Amino acid sequence: MTATLMQMTVLMLCGAGWRILTPNRLSAEQTRLVLTSVVYYFFLPAMVLDVLWRADIGWQSLSFSLLGCASILASAALSWAICKLCRFRNPQTGAVILAAAFPNVTYLGLPVLEQAFGHWSRSVVIQIDLFAAAPLVFTLGIGLARHYGESAADKPKSPLAFFNAPPFWAAFLAVALNLNQIATPDWLAGLLHTCSGAVAPLMIFSLGLALSWRDVHLRNLPFVVPILLVKLLLMPLFALWLAGYLALAGQFKAAAVLDIAMPSMVLGIVLCDRYRLDSGLYAMAVTLTTACSLFSLPFWFHSL
Template sequence: MFNVLLGMAVIIVVGIGWRLILGNDSAETIRSHLAKAVYQVFLPALVLHVLWQVPVDMNTVRVPLVSAISVLLSLLAAFLIYSSGHLVKGFMKVASPNKAVGALLLASAFGNFSYLGLPVLSQTFGEWSQKVAIQFDLLASTPILFTVGIMVARYYGSAAKGLHPALALLQVPALWAAVAGLALSITHAPMPIWLGNSLSILGAAVVPLMLLSVGMALRWQSGWLGRIPVLLPVILIQLTLMPLIAWGASIGVGMPEKLLAPAIIEGAMPTMVLGLVICDRFKLDTTLYAEAVTVTTVLSLLTLPLWLQVVL
């Protein structure tokens, strides 16, 4: 596991170095295009390829159910801690804590289940475990993000013009790929060799590009050390509480032993990178959210091996 994380850390560090060399503006432009390519092409190809070959059974329900319980209970825990605004006002100079509270709620509840979960699971347990990351994210976390998450962002930020959340959810390419993959699996449709090879080649690019994108998204802002007390609940929820919830929920739904460890490790992922886009759109505290991504991602390189030692 150490060698796996070390290899992934090297790619993330390359992304950080690339950002430092290019400068924030140029690096953010490149990262944005890179993320779009993964989001619109490479990830959907991987999702279709994996789910087409996975039998649809009770595990197709169990994994998303564990994900939904983990995300919603983590969001509830964050709400109980942050909703009053006292913690934000105590350590940050803000006239209104709402924008910071909204960012912190999203940072606490939605993990980097695909962008980091896919690489970690596939490199640790094998390619078969990719289905856990995909089901955990696309069949539960993503729908919750584009419904409950958007409602939270609108409430604490500003209502952005655009599609209704339900319609925005329908524009997620990987979600359509998941639906198609499940349908093809249910109907036992054979996968043409040429298509399988093409999807495999496209899907192989997901892991390195995701890790590179994560590295380019990490950034430090002046005064970050003083905001650590505000970020501490996010750290504890994402890296400790959520995997514990995932563990308990997995046992509760009767998760097979083979899938138990991957499901728990999925719950131990750091704050998702995609939340930066939502914070920008709804005028939440993007700087604070970016710090949550950075701190939890760096610490996850230490906590993930610990969780693996516990669950294996």
């Protein structure tokens, strides 16, 4: 795990270095937009199709979904209670709940789990993301952002519209092919496997592009401390407890809990900007939870 995180850290630092040097006058925001768009619309659907077409989909998939949903909901409820107790204002409350509840299950979870456990762990990441994290982001996450933020004048987009996206269509197709026991042609399997290999390094580099120490301010520390506590300690602890009651054991249990233990998701910055929550606070939460995860993830890995 230490060697894995060192590799991830170097790749993230390369992305952070791009933010400083801006080669060919390409800013970090421009570069990240291009890379994440290519991953989201092409490479990620290819990997979803590659993984879920051959995955063992059954009761274990339901366990992954229940574990992810329950962990996110429990963290959201706990962080809401902390915000209520501390009397945080709405823009900070929305940012704190989003940062504490939603882990970076794919952008960081995928490369870390793949290096730590092997290629089979891709299936764990994809199922937790598509069957738990992503649906809750586009429903509960958007609902929280609207409630604590300020909606724009235009008509808000329905959360269901986000499911009309390449990764979800790829998942639907892959599950249909899987359940009907349709074999993957050799040429297509090779192509999908090649495309899948590009996802992890591009995601890690993009994560480095998103990190900015300029957003780290002492005034936000009282808001970030509860996020660190919930996100990196209590949320994986709850997932570990719940996994004991689900049909998960051995490496599948370890991989699922470690994926839940990932730092705050990057996508929340978009929701904070869109609904006028405290974007600076959220960016600081992403940066610090990612930095602290370099210590918390090895702890959870060895514990599991």
